[in-house]
Amino acid sequence: MESCDGISEGKVMANIISDETIEYVGILAKLELSDEEKEQAKHDIGRMLDYVDKLNELDTSGVEPLSHVFPVHNVFREDVVTNGDEREKILANAPEEKDGAFKVPKTVE
Amino acid sequence: MAKQYETVIGLEVHVELATKTKIFCGCSTAFGGAPNTHTCPVCTGMPGSLPVLNKQVVEYAMAVGLATNCQIHQYCKFDRKNYFYPDNPQNYQISQLYLPICHDGGVEIETAAGKKVIGIHEIHMEEDAGKLVHDEWEDCSLVDYNRSGVPLIEIVSEPDMRNADEVIAYLDKLRMIVQYLGASDCKLQEGSMRADVNLSVREVGSEKFGTRTEMKNLNSFKAIARAIDGERARQIELLEEGKPVIQETRRWDDNKEYSYPMRSKEDAHDYRYFPDPDLVPVVISDEWLQAVRDRQPELRTEKLARYKREFDIPDYDAGILTESKRMADIFEETTALCGKPKKVSNWLMGETLRLLKEENMEPDELGFSPAHLAKLIELVEAGTINQTVAKEVFERVFYDNADPEKYVEEHGLKTVNDEGELKRVVEEVIAANPQSVADYKGGKDKALGFLVGQTMKAMKGKANPGAVNKLLKELLG
Numbered sequence: 338m339e340s341c342d343g344i345s346e347g348k349v350m351a352n353i354i355s356d357e358t359i360e361y362v363g364i365l366a367k368l369e370l371s372d373e374e375k376e377q378a379k380h381d382i383g384r385m386l387d388y389v390d391k392l393n394e395l396d397t398s399g400v401e402p403l404s405h406v407f408p409v410h411n412v413f414r415e416d417v418v419t420n421g422d423e424r425e426k427i428l429a430n431a432p433e434e435k436d437g438a439f440k441v442p443k444t445v446e
Numbered sequence: 447m448a449k450q451y452e453t454v455i456g457l458e459v460h461v462e463l464a465t466k467t468k469i470f471c472g473c474s475t476a477f478g479g480a481p482n483t484h485t486c487p488v489c490t491g492m493p494g495s496l497p498v499l500n501k502q503v504v505e506y507a508m509a510v511g512l513a514t515n516c517q518i519h520q521y522c523k524f525d526r527k528n529y530f531y532p533d534n535p536q537n538y539q540i541s542q543l544y545l546p547i548c549h550d551g552g553v554e555i556e557t558a559a560g561k562k563v564i565g566i567h568e569i570h571m572e573e574d575a576g577k578l579v580h581d582e583w584e585d586c587s588l589v590d591y592n593r594s595g596v597p598l599i600e601i602v603s604e605p606d607m608r609n610a611d612e613v614i615a616y617l618d619k620l621r622m623i624v625q626y627l628g629a630s631d632c633k634l635q636e637g638s639m640r641a642d643v644n645l646s647v648r649e650v651g652s653e654k655f656g657t658r659t660e661m662k663n664l665n666s667f668k669a670i671a672r673a674i675d676g677e678r679a680r681q682i683e684l685l686e687e688g689k690p691v692i693q694e695t696r697r698w699d700d701n702k703e704y705s706y707p708m709r710s711k712e713d714a715h716d717y718r719y720f721p722d723p724d725l726v727p728v729v730i731s732d733e734w735l736q737a738v739r740d741r742q743p744e745l746r747t748e749k750l751a752r753y754k755r756e757f758d759i760p761d762y763d764a765g766i767l768t769e770s771k772r773m774a775d776i777f778e779e780t781t782a783l784c785g786k787p788k789k790v791s792n793w794l795m796g797e798t799l800r801l802l803k804e805e806n807m808e809p810d811e812l813g814f815s816p817a818h819l820a821k822l823i824e825l826v827e828a829g830t831i832n833q834t835v836a837k838e839v840f841e842r843v844f845y846d847n848a849d850p851e852k853y854v855e856e857h858g859l860k861t862v863n864d865e866g867e868l869k870r871v872v873e874e875v876i877a878a879n880p881q882s883v884a885d886y887k888g889g890k891d892k893a894l895g896f897l898v899g900q901t902m903k904a905m906k907g908k909a910n911p912g913a914v915n916k917l918l919k920e921l922l923g
């Protein structure tokens with residue numbers, strides 16, 4: 338079976354994701370995964386990297402790196418204040434608030 | 447023989463730009479607003495909001511780059527630096543990693559050891575984070591996003607500095623350049639200029655760099671100098687004991703004069719930068735670059751040279767006059783009005799500095815208008831008021847920006863040039879002080895000074911002391 342990324346499901350993956358890697362990626366992404374989810378994620382990430390390997394087969398020497406998908410540049414604002422005080426609306430998104438501020442668990446430097 | 451160590455220092459300097467609005471939204475950057483009153487969906491990282499770049503930020507960054515002899519990347523873009531922390535509502539900071547706006551520059555510094563060029567690796571644009579305040583009562587943290595999205599440039603030096611003197615000279619040079627450009631007020635104490643110090647030590651003669659640490663929380667030139675000496679000593683001690691220096695971020699405690707490792711935000715150094723898809727690239731045309739170049743004001747180094755050349759001002763004085771843009775502006779405008787650079791310089795170097803010191807004020811805070819200082823100088827030159835009265839009037843100019851002409855008129859401070867009136871008062875003084883008169887005639891010159899003083903007092907200071915002196919001598923034969 339061919340999936341949409343052109344890599345067949347049954348094929349043995351070239352990229353094997355280790356337990357340490359999945360643990361590390363989980364920490365970076367602030368995700369807590371169950372053992373089952375970790376196995377699934379290892380499999381998925383491995384396949385993604387296989388796909389990237391496939392893309393890397395293309396000879397791109399002499400091609401400028403793409404920095405944006407749209408052929409647009411220089412979208413600017415003038416330096417003029419356009420926003421007023423919308424604290425009430427902004428704080429409506431806060432899980433908790435106190436004295437006009439977002440209240441969060443204690444952070445230590 | 448004990449080993450000799452060399453300190454290697456590089457600086458990351460953050461400068462808050464003087465724009466009216468934030469870098470990616472139309473929220474005000476004004477200081478002192480109540481928490482979260484200068485926020486919107488963009489600078490609080492609400493899903494679906496779109497950042498739009500403030501053009502002025504690009505112009506300021508270019509101006510600073512040109513003034514520090516940098517190359518400009520005419521095609522530059524923004525990247526996301528990913529980390530989780532409550533001061534960063536998007537969970538990423540928009541910064542520049544791959545194509546920073548300026549690169550490969552440098553500034554010349556001067557210390558007691560001579561002149562030296564400190565290389566600038568790059569300057570990039572980025573956004574500031576929010577402010578966290580610890581709440582003692584509930585043992586929680588409170589977040590204010592008013593500073594979130596305030597534009598910054600980060601000026602990254604090469605590891606070219608070797609001691610605290612060079613670091614201070616470099617920071618001072620950057621501060622002057624940025625202030626003269628009007629790109630920021632660069633106040634360390636208020637955080638509009640912040641310096642992180644990367645420091646390592648190595649044995650003299652070694653080519654290889656040692657392991658470096660990064661020090662944060664340095665909010666005065668003095669703290670920076672102490673932190674450098676403290677961290678150098680700490681690293682040398684480790685090396686002498688055969689222990690490794692650990693690459694880490696440390697927080698300088700200026701009261702304890704020691705740096706402490708900051709609790710590492712878990713794996714915080716893996717920022718997984720990638721191009722920000724919300725922002726399109728910035729393309730700087732040759733015309734735009736030239737327009738910014740043409741608008742560059744005269745910088746301090748050029749001003750210093752011109753003052754010496756044009757006004758024949760001594761090195762030391764020219765240094766003080768140009769140390770603050772405000773002071774230099776007052777000097778030039780006043781000189782243009784009265785045409786007497788030396789006199790203007792004297793007032794600024796003398797009374798102005800004295801009062802600034804007395805009031806613990808910075809030259810940037812000077813509030814009087816050049817027109818009033820020019821008028822005061824003209825009143826003295828014309829003999830309308832004497833030097834003593836002028837000092838009194840100057841205080842009013844300094845504190846209240848008073849119009850000297852009006853002030854002199856209203857308080858009747860004009861020097862009395864009426865010879866009859868002066869003679870009458872001098873005669874009275876002579877009559878009232880027979881002992882001093884006798885002393886003077888007996889050869890005690892000091893007695894004359896006393897009589898001049900008495901006359902000035904009787905005239906309420908409104909006499910020309912030279913004229914009083916002359917008249918007394920005449921009358922006493």
Ligand SMILES: [Zn+2]
Binds near residue numbers: 420473484485489
């Ligand atoms: Zn905003």
